[in-house]
Amino acid sequence: MKQYTLAIFVIALVWACNNPGVSNSDGDLGQSVFKKNCKLCHGADGKQMLNGAKDLNLSTMTLEERINIITNGKKVMVPFKDVLTAEQIKAVAQYTKDTFKSGK
Template sequence: MEKGFLHLHVTIVSIFILLYVAKVYLLLANKSEALEKLRSKTKIADMILGSLIIITGVFLTVKMPSIETFLIVKIILVLASIPIGIIAMKKANKPMAITALLIYVYVFALAKTDSLRLKKEAYITPVAIVDSSSAQGPTAVDEGEIIYTAKCALCHGADGKLMLNGAKDLSVSKLTKSEAIEMIKSGKGIMPPFKDEFNEKQLNALADYAEGLRK
């Protein structure tokens, strides 16, 4: 269900932005008559799209395992951009229209990367925890547990059985190690892809730890 809402949300936002791009173009090109015609024809569509964006956005936010900084910024920008965009078109204010468009594009990119800098940040295993695990340094499973606790336990649970937000019961998983790694890389449903966050060593460690949760 979450995956369906996510795809719906992305589709709706994409259509909304494309329509707004068309309006901004007409405004900047001083094609007032064409702009008014487009605004008139899409008035109901804008209302429906706006409502669906809010509904699907709220649903996905509630389903998020945690509220991070990028998500708070995203919500604030969306709430700020809506009145800016409406006023810009009503008053044919070009600077405001461009501002609203830039915010829409930034928020869309922010949602795709989950990063304020629009770039996935690599996950760094906490050095203090790693170094204290043993005199020889951490084993693959040690690091896997650290990563699992930080990134996975909130939805999967400490024992892998929580199944929050559509997460699978890892204790009965039949995935091979390579399949598990691909799942971690690609994500599924509202589980984000981690291919840009974890290196190969971390992926292997996490897959090993998850496999150890099986009955």
């Protein structure tokens, strides 16, 4: 009986560790969203400026402003509110803020 309880405990522990919801995957989510939806215009390093896109490394926008432009778009940049969830938008906004920093 004791062994049985232990086995259940071990299985539960392994499951908890493998469950992606448990680990903090926010950075990964932002990166994968960026690669799929933003790289086209902004480039993997944020420097590409296709169709008049801004160099994200020079952006001084706050997280809220980024969420806003990603959600609603601006000029050539398409709105993503029908494409991405609020969670994805927030993750990718955070990703651009953390990853592309001004060299200055």
